[in-house]
Amino acid sequence: MRQRFAFFVFILLFSVCFFLMMYYGEKTFFVKKTAKSEAKKQAYHFVLIPEETDNEYWRIIEKGAREAAEKYNVYLEYLGPKRANMGEHVRILDKEIAGKVDGIMTQGISEDHFTPLINKAMDRGISVVTVDADAPYSRREVYVGTDNYAAGFLAGQALLEDTEGKQVVGIVTGRFDASHQRLRVQGFRDAVEKEKRIEIAGIKESGISKTGAVQATYDLLKEHPDITAFYGTSALDGLGIARVISTMRPNSDPYIITFDTLPENMDLLRDGKIDAIVVQHPYEMGYRAVEMLVELKKGNHPERLQYTQSHILRQRDLDQFLKENKGLFGDEDDPD
Numbered sequence: 001m002r003q004r005f006a007f008f009v010f011i012l013l014f015s016v017c018f019f020l021m022m023y024y025g026e027k028t029f030f031v032k033k034t035a036k037s038e039a040k041k042q043a044y045h046f047v048l049i050p051e052e053t054d055n056e057y058w059r060i061i062e063k064g065a066r067e068a069a070e071k072y073n074v075y076l077e078y079l080g081p082k083r084a085n086m087g088e089h090v091r092i093l094d095k096e097i098a099g100k101v102d103g104i105m106t107q108g109i110s111e112d113h114f115t116p117l118i119n120k121a122m123d124r125g126i127s128v129v130t131v132d133a134d135a136p137y138s139r140r141e142v143y144v145g146t147d148n149y150a151a152g153f154l155a156g157q158a159l160l161e162d163t164e165g166k167q168v169v170g171i172v173t174g175r176f177d178a179s180h181q182r183l184r185v186q187g188f189r190d191a192v193e194k195e196k197r198i199e200i201a202g203i204k205e206s207g208i209s210k211t212g213a214v215q216a217t218y219d220l221l222k223e224h225p226d227i228t229a230f231y232g233t234s235a236l237d238g239l240g241i242a243r244v245i246s247t248m249r250p251n252s253d254p255y256i257i258t259f260d261t262l263p264e265n266m267d268l269l270r271d272g273k274i275d276a277i278v279v280q281h282p283y284e285m286g287y288r289a290v291e292m293l294v295e296l297k298k299g300n301h302p303e304r305l306q307y308t309q310s311h312i313l314r315q316r317d318l319d320q321f322l323k324e325n326k327g328l329f330g331d332e333d334d335p336d
């Protein structure tokens, strides 16, 4: 009798535990299973691996990718390092390859680290589209993103057009180890190289964070107090540069050009604290990258190099730009 009772209690407890685990599946080891069965209901399972998950610029790429995923019945995961970190980025990419997803969207931020993994994914039948930064020597099937060298060249030309006389330039760049950041610097250098009046005094790394950009700007100004112009090559660099200028040098008015039309950058452009922005199209990158993976999965052969547009935005063109691109740059709540 006792034994029966114990057995009954055991079964009861087991059932309750099982029920709870199923119910709170999202928080237990069922999460992977849930993701997998979710993926099964949809045509394909793709993953988008950003440089850092909480970065506003990547959230816009994610938004584009999610909208395309909905249209094409794709199960989309967005997984990456919380803060930019090469080791973690590569580890996540490798894990997703082992997980046998149907398609991967990732940066080709460093040939050394990414090319072998991209090729490994291809060997396993996983389609790969590089987005935002290319790995041209890998076997990736498509690149969707800015022509980073050309965008850097545009920035250099803008500096030449917008300034007169001698300019001493400080560059704040996202990462020294990122190929697309290096291309943006090289393009800029090539554009200004022949002009004797332009001198590039120094370059520092921000680690693609605002606080990093503040520190980089501070260090540049300490080493080169005669700087008259700044060039920021990643989305949050302009914010750091503008912050240091308004606190450390409130009476100076250096020329500032930076990348990306994030809402805060556009506010600074409106207020005249930033002079020009190199526009990229992150929403389109995300959207088109998903579309290209779908094409590849259907056995089609889309164009390998798909550059999204980039151009220079100045204060006088801001209202028109916002009207034409409403909601595409994380600016939904901005007044018209």
Ligand code: BGC
Pocket: 051, 052, 055, 057, 132, 133, 174, 208, 233, 234, 235, 236, 259, 260
């Ligand atoms: C770059 C991204 C980078 C972001 C950082 C953008 O300009 O294209 O690669 O992750 O800046 O905030």
